[in-house]
Amino acid sequence: MITIDGSYGEGGGQILRTALALSLVTGKPFTIEKIRAGRSRPGLLRQHLTAVNAAVKIGQAEAVGAQIGSTQLTFNPGQISPGEYSFAVGTAGSTTLVLQTVLPALMIADGQTRLILEGGTHNPFAPPFDFLVNAFLPLVNRMGPRIEARLERCGFYPAGGGKFEITIMPAKRFDRLELLERGEIISRSGRALIANLPRHIAERELKVVAHYTSWPMDAMQVEQIENSHGPGNIIVLEIQAQNVTEVFTGFGEKGVPAEEVAEQAVQAYRKYIAVDAAVGEYLADQLLIPMVLGGGGSFTTVPLSRHTTTNIEIIRKFLDVEIVAEQMAGRAWKIRVKV
Numbered sequence: 001m002i003t004i005d006g007s008y009g010e011g012g013g014q015i016l017r018t019a020l021a022l023s024l025v026t027g028k029p030f031t032i033e034k035i036r037a038g039r040s041r042p043g044l045l046r047q048h049l050t051a052v053n054a055a056v057k058i059g060q061a062e063a064v065g066a067q068i069g070s071t072q073l074t075f076n077p078g079q080i081s082p083g084e085y086s087f088a089v090g091t092a093g094s095t096t097l098v099l100q101t102v103l104p105a106l107m108i109a110d111g112q113t114r115l116i117l118e119g120g121t122h123n124p125f126a127p128p129f130d131f132l133v134n135a136f137l138p139l140v141n142r143m144g145p146r147i148e149a150r151l152e153r154c155g156f157y158p159a160g161g162g163k164f165e166i167t168i169m170p171a172k173r174f175d176r177l178e179l180l181e182r183g184e185i186i187s188r189s190g191r192a193l194i195a196n197l198p199r200h201i202a203e204r205e206l207k208v209v210a211h212y213t214s215w216p217m218d219a220m221q222v223e224q225i226e227n228s229h230g231p232g233n234i235i236v237l238e239i240q241a242q243n244v245t246e247v248f249t250g251f252g253e254k255g256v257p258a259e260e261v262a263e264q265a266v267q268a269y270r271k272y273i274a275v276d277a278a279v280g281e282y283l284a285d286q287l288l289i290p291m292v293l294g295g296g297g298s299f300t301t302v303p304l305s306r307h308t309t310t311n312i313e314i315i316r317k318f319l320d321v322e323i324v325a326e327q328m329a330g331r332a333w334k335i336r337v338k339v
Contacts, residue, residue, distance in 0.1 A: 002030040009310030011038020017101045022318035024059040024105035029076040043069040047093025051101040082109040089119025092160035094126030106168045107145045113168045121155040121162030124251035131247040144171030156232020174294035182278045183242025190220045191236045195228035201258045205235045208262035235265045275302045277332040296339040
């Protein structure tokens with residue numbers, strides 16, 4: 001039985017999600033204590049409980065302590081069972097983080113799986129659907145699996161109500177991922193998504209992006225969301241390079257001017273572009289588990305976040321793999337995964 005301190009490192013829900021994912025993959029049970037001890041509201045919230053329940057169902061597992069507010073959980077995995085599943089967070093809690101929990105196991109399962117996930121698709125506490133489908137999944141597909149995602153309805157914080165469908169065709173073997181250079185930037189684009197709010201908010205955001213980046217206005221687009229359950233706004237900047245696509249976002253919030261929302265995304269873009277590296281902060285974190293599933297590889301990235309360093313340590317508890325992070329010139333880092 002593996003014992004995990006949930007207060008370690010970044011001390012948030014990712015420790016639980018990574019442990020669940022790797023437990024399903026390896027068949028190793030674990031106990032986690034002090035769940036989300038580093039957060040203002042410790043213990044399991046609804047989106048974390050949904051992730052646990054999804055892991056239980058897909059992995060035919062047993063879980064003790066799976067209730068709202070619980071700070072300790074024991075998880076005993078069974079056999080991965082592909083098929084058709086539907087999971088609803090019930091709030092604006094992130095659907096993409098629930099997917100993050102069960103996706104690794106389903107990528108190595110014995111058959112195809114179709115998931116329907118309902119809840120938050122665009123909120124400031126998790127990678128939005130746009131990042132999932134444009135930045136993360138193309139790289140996972142490059143390793144071997146075939147994964148397709150389709151957004152049916154946006155779910156903005158705090159109303160939620162979003163929905164997307166994802167189909168996962170597993171791979172019998174994973175190719176190595178070598179992503180050491182970003183390559184030449186092919187295109188840049190800015191999209192301002194807005195639901196049940198005045199259009200001028202999105203237009204102001206795009207003007208700020210154009211001002212700070214010098215991108216032409218014809219690379220900017222307002223997207224009016226018609227079927228949202230509540231108001232919402234997100235600015236999405238996308239950089240398509242030869243070897244990788246990166247996505248940077250700013251989330252609208254009540255009382256926060258549109259200009260500040262746009263500046264959030266611009267600052268994230270600038271932080272990435274200032275370093276000669278292929279992978280941004282969030283991709284660096286999320287690529288680790290797919291890489292340890294079989295192929296290994298290496299990538300260059302920006303200075304490591306606590307999420308990434310914490311993820312590396314949790315992976316080491318479940319798998320005998322070599323993950324080496326070394327600093328390079330100009331603030332870039334290189335991560336090597338040897339399996």
